[in-house]
Amino acid sequence: MNIRISRRAFVRIITFITAAIVTLAALFYANYSENLQHKRAQEYTYLQSVEDLYTYLNSINSTLTKGVYCSSPQMLNTLASMLWRDAGFAKNSLALLPIDYFQLGGTYKFISQVGDYAVSLAKKVSNGESITEEEAQTLQTMREYCTDLIGSIYVLQEIVRQGNIDYNQANEEMSTTNAEDGQFNIGNGFKNFEESLGEFPSLIYDGPFSDHILQKDPLMLKGQAEITREQARDIAAKASGIPASELKDSGDEEGRMPSYCFETADQNVDIGVTKAGGFVTYCTFSAEVGEMAITPEEGIQIAKEYLQSHNITSVETSYYEISNNIMTINFAYTSNNITYYPDLIKVSVAMDDGEIISFHQRGYLANHQERAAQVPSITQEQAAKKLSPLLTVEQVKLAVIPTQGLNEVFCYEFKCTGQNGENILVYINAETGAEEQLLILLIGENGTLTA
Known part of the structure; x- marks a missing residue:
């Protein structure tokens, strides 16, 4: 039995099929575009969070270094406040990242405990107690962990910044990379953080100032x-x-x-x-x-x-x-x-x-102003006794530095070397003996910066 289709019916069928294909294609494209935009927005959010995390971790690392070498309750309280603030910002950045993908649970715990530990030490020193050698070593260990973590975050940041892989791929690649390739193993690194944290108790640059x-x-x-x-x-x-x-x-x-x-x-x-x-x-x-x-x-x-x-x-x-x-x-x-x-x-x-x-x-x-003659009330030797025993003094001079309150303070400036070769500047008040400021000098072939 032969079925005959009129020319008009045939044209209608072709038109309907074409319309259906176009509609499906349009829906597919719209869905694809929406998914692509969502993916790009998500990757942008992730990248921004990783970059922010990297910045805050560098600040935490610098402050931990200063904590190892500070010697006064006032300075330790200041550093503890900085650690608490930066730890909070770092945790906010972590909250926007796929923690399960990158096994970041231990990292979140580490950052939280850095702030808590610094505050606990500040309270102890404020009560007239001294930081023990073991507690000082814990700060040093925290700094070493933070340095390793920064290296791992830097690798993650660079891979995502290239834009040729998404976060799932980055996780797979970095979890399988081995140390012999000269790269960090993100997954295992973060897992090690979590396993070992049980040991812890809970420009254009214009120069300094x-x-x-x-x-x-x-x-x-x-x-x-x-x-x-x-x-x-x-x-x-x-x-x-x-x-x-x-x-x-x-x-x-x-x-x-x-x-x-x-x-x-x-x-x-x-x-x-x-x-x-x-x-x-x-x-x-x-x-x-x-x-x-x-x-x-x-x-x-x-x-x-x-x-x-x-x-x-x-x-x-x-x-x-x-x-x-x-x-x-x-x-x-x-x-x-x-x-x-x-x-x-x-x-x-x-x-x-x-x-x-x-x-x-x-x-x-x-x-600049005409200033009255300034003579130290304490000797250089007395000021030097305020320094951390972990510092080796290389050079000393008198200096006036600004304070947060836009005033000035007369100090001994001690240029020192830390136990790990860091270049440290410590300012001891030449009248009261208080530790006024501590800076880390970052010396490179293109100049000197401070942290």
Whole structure:
């Protein structure tokens, strides 16, 4: 029996089938797109959480190192607060990660106990008790665990950042990687954390203290007469070496340090001069910097000569950083063999030809003042007794550092070496003997940072 289908019916069938296929394809694509977007959003959340976790663990590691070497109840209380805060942030980051996939339960426990343990030690010291050798070793062990954990998180972060595998694949790959391949075994590493935790009781960098130097009204501007824009233009011309006629107005700067601002027509030179007193706040020169051709020592000497040419002599080199072949040197004011860290001047030098790239003295203008003669109330030997016995003193000098309350404190600065070769700066109050600050120096080929 032959079934005949009219041409119109055939066209309708084909149309219906085509429509069905298109509809199914559209639904499939919509579902695929939704899943893809969800996957990307999830991976972005995971990556951001891993990066945050990495940052907080580095902060915890730095604070644990300081905890090993601090010697006063006040400093230990400060460090305990920092550990408690960073541990909380790290746990928040962990909560957004697939803990079961990566066996992160032990890590969560470890981070929690770091904060708890530091607080328990701080309470003990506040009650007049001393930290035992065993407790100090526990802090050291915690730091070693944290260092290993940072290494593992770094590997995980790099694998996910490449974007060519998802978290399930990352978990499988890292759980099967063995140490002989030169990579961390994430799964086993975290499992080891959990198994061993039963032992526990429960920039552009401006040098040390740079975060505090611009947070108050500039002392050098107080009582200074206001100058005109044309007077400021002449000052800018002298400071930059550009004729005043070539410096055009580029607006005013307000805020804590009101200034007249100028620039050249090609915008390659920018300079600011305070309205009160006529002090140069900054001067920058735009330039393309090639490959490094001078040494850091030569760069420092060039910066010193530049300051001397502007009658700035009572300063000493503090720290420096090299970035994109530009060396930024930090100079601190010195008087009577005392270094005043709040009085900061920065000079940037191009490492290809030694040209000056920028000059900034906001820190100096904000903090420099006539200070009364300062003489320590305790001897260097008495101050040294406040140091941790785990530190070896390499160098000592007197220094003034800023406090969180925007005041200043007169200290002995002890540059020390830790038991594991760390470079540590400890500041002991030269009047009371209190431990005021502890910093870790991170010295590399591109400069010195602190943690």
